[in-house]
Amino acid sequence: MKDQIIRNSFRYSFERSLPILIGFFPLGVAFGILMSSVGYNFLWAGLTSLIVYAGSLQFLMVSFFTDETSLVTVAVMALLLNSRHLFYGLSFIETFRTYGPWKYFLIYGMSDESYTLLCSYKDREGVSEKWVHIFSTALLMIYWSSFSALGGLIGTWIPFDTTGIDYALTALFTVIFIEQIKDSPTSFPGVVAIVSSVLCLLLLGPEHFLLPSLTLSVAVFILMRSALEPRISSGEE
Numbered sequence: 001m002k003d004q005i006i007r008n009s010f011r012y013s014f015e016r017s018l019p020i021l022i023g024f025f026p027l028g029v030a031f032g033i034l035m036s037s038v039g040y041n042f043l044w045a046g047l048t049s050l051i052v053y054a055g056s057l058q059f060l061m062v063s064f065f066t067d068e069t070s071l072v073t074v075a076v077m078a079l080l081l082n083s084r085h086l087f088y089g090l091s092f093i094e095t096f097r098t099y100g101p102w103k104y105f106l107i108y109g110m111s112d113e114s115y116t117l118l119c120s121y122k123d124r125e126g127v128s129e130k131w132v133h134i135f136s137t138a139l140l141m142i143y144w145s146s147f148s149a150l151g152g153l154i155g156t157w158i159p160f161d162t163t164g165i166d167y168a169l170t171a172l173f174t175v176i177f178i179e180q181i182k183d184s185p186t187s188f189p190g191v192v193a194i195v196s197s198v199l200c201l202l203l204l205g206p207e208h209f210l211l212p213s214l215t216l217s218v219a220v221f222i223l224m225r226s227a228l229e230p231r232i233s234s235g236e237e
Contacts, residue, residue: 009127013135016120017143020113027055032151034062042152042182049148053111053141057081058148073211080214088115099130109137192220 028049033043052058057078064074088110089096098102117136121129181190196216200209 005126005128006131009080009131010135011138012124012127013132016117016132017136017139020140021143022119023113024140025147028144028147029154030149031062032148032153033155034059034151035148036155038062038066040065040152042149042156045152046145046149049145050141053109053144054082055111055144076211077088077214078230080218084114085110092118094210095133101132102130102134106133106137109141111140114140115119129175131133188215189221196220230232 031049032042032045035048036042040048048058048061054060060077060081061074062071089107092106096106099106114137117140118133121132123129166209177190177193183186193213197209199212200216204208204212
């Protein structure tokens with residue numbers, strides 16, 4: 001009986017993860033090709049995706065490698081880009097506590113996509129919620145690392161001009177930004193992000209504007225927190 005529940009849970013997890021598998025394919029392959037273009041083979045691409053497991057940060061890592069970015073900048077950028085995962089985890093603390101040692105794997109594998117699957121879980125007869133969460137997280141990690149390794153192989157086997165392929169990162173951030181603006185009850189965060197980016201770009205240039213822009217945006221949000229919270233809670237524009 002238990003084996004059947006585990007098998008059912010895996011099938012359910014696979015069905016739910018299929019849209020993400022399709023979305024991971026172009027991005028994972030693009031990342032692998034970029035890694036190959038700067039001299040890292042497919043094993044490094046796959047291993048990076050498995051260990052770092054942070055899509056947007058991984059694309060930035062490629063530029064960090066080529067630009068010899070300082071470790072301080074890398075650390076701050078990683079913290080700012082992925083700090084949202086802290087809040088993802090907070091909403092599942094009580095659930096994960098009941099999963100025993102598996103909670104560490106689920107915490108490690110927390111991503112935007114896995115969080116979406118966790119939040120959208122619906123009970124189905126003959127499956128275990130715990131195993132669905134575990135299998136879903138594992139499948140997403142396998143998809144991402146496999147497609148990254150595949151991209152590394154493609155970049156090695158079929159050498160071609162990769163000029164412009166790093167635009168995948170810009171496209172990814174653009175889509176995320178648009179979706180966040182559409183779902184946000186107020187446009188203020190988007191306006192702050194745009195103004196701080198343009199201002200820092202004009203003042204500091206394209207090589208040095210990103211970190212100051214992120215820092216400035218976060219500072220404004222903290223200062224305006226008391227004014228923003230009531231509007232966000234009520235859904236007012």
